[in-house]
Amino acid sequence: MKALSLSKPLQAALLLTAALTAIALLKPDALDTPAAPPSQVHASQDRTSTSPGSGAPWMRPAGEEWRPSDAEQRRAAEAAVAAAAPVVPLAPPIPPPKPTAPDPGLTYLGRIDQDGRSYVFLGKGADPQVVEIGSLVDPQWRVEKASATQIELRYLPLNEIRMIPVTAAQ
Structure with missing residues (x-):
């Protein structure tokens, strides 16, 4: 079996490193x-000086x-x-979108005036509802106004107005 050995240039480099390390360690204070x-x-x-530090x-x-x-x-x-990372200012946080009223899910079915009161017929799915103007459709929606072209509903949690168009019955 062949023994591992170092090449001649590597041996010379190691010897030189050891010698320079010894010299560096022997420097006086x-x-x-x-x-x-x-x-x-x-x-x-x-002037030329003969002090011991002149050559060191x-x-x-x-x-x-x-x-x-x-x-x-x-x-x-x-x-x-140059090594310091460039400072990039942080973008201001994007505010969440303002909440909006959901679709009421109501359709206009008709209107009637009786005894000085106005009522609108609204369809919610398959259930028709008769609601007096100014009263609640459900806990979140109130009928505000009714005109010949639209019904105005107010979404109470956000106090926001939504319109339902009045379409001619066929």
Whole structure:
């Protein structure tokens, strides 16, 4: 049985990674020297320095805070804005439709005036009803008016008017 082995390029990459990790872990901490005023910083940059930190850019004097450059801050802000999902305002909720009166299911059958009172004959399915104008057909409908062309019914729960056309009897 053949043993598993790593290719030469993969072995080299792993060795290089291990070496760079060891170097990164061996970096010394920041120096315990006080921070110099800005005027002295510019002067010390002009002369060659033999301080231990001159060849190590990762070392900072103690008390000096790390701060990203303005360009890095700008790039980070632009990336955050680009990564943020666009804010889409929510559409206002659609109000439910206003309730309307149902179809009364009544048909005009005729009209009669007797003793100063007016009555209409309405058909509800197979049952004819005689209703005085101004009285209730059922608990939800009341006959309001009767004219030569239409009967006006009021749907009491919504106080809504519905018309029934008056058709000539054949």
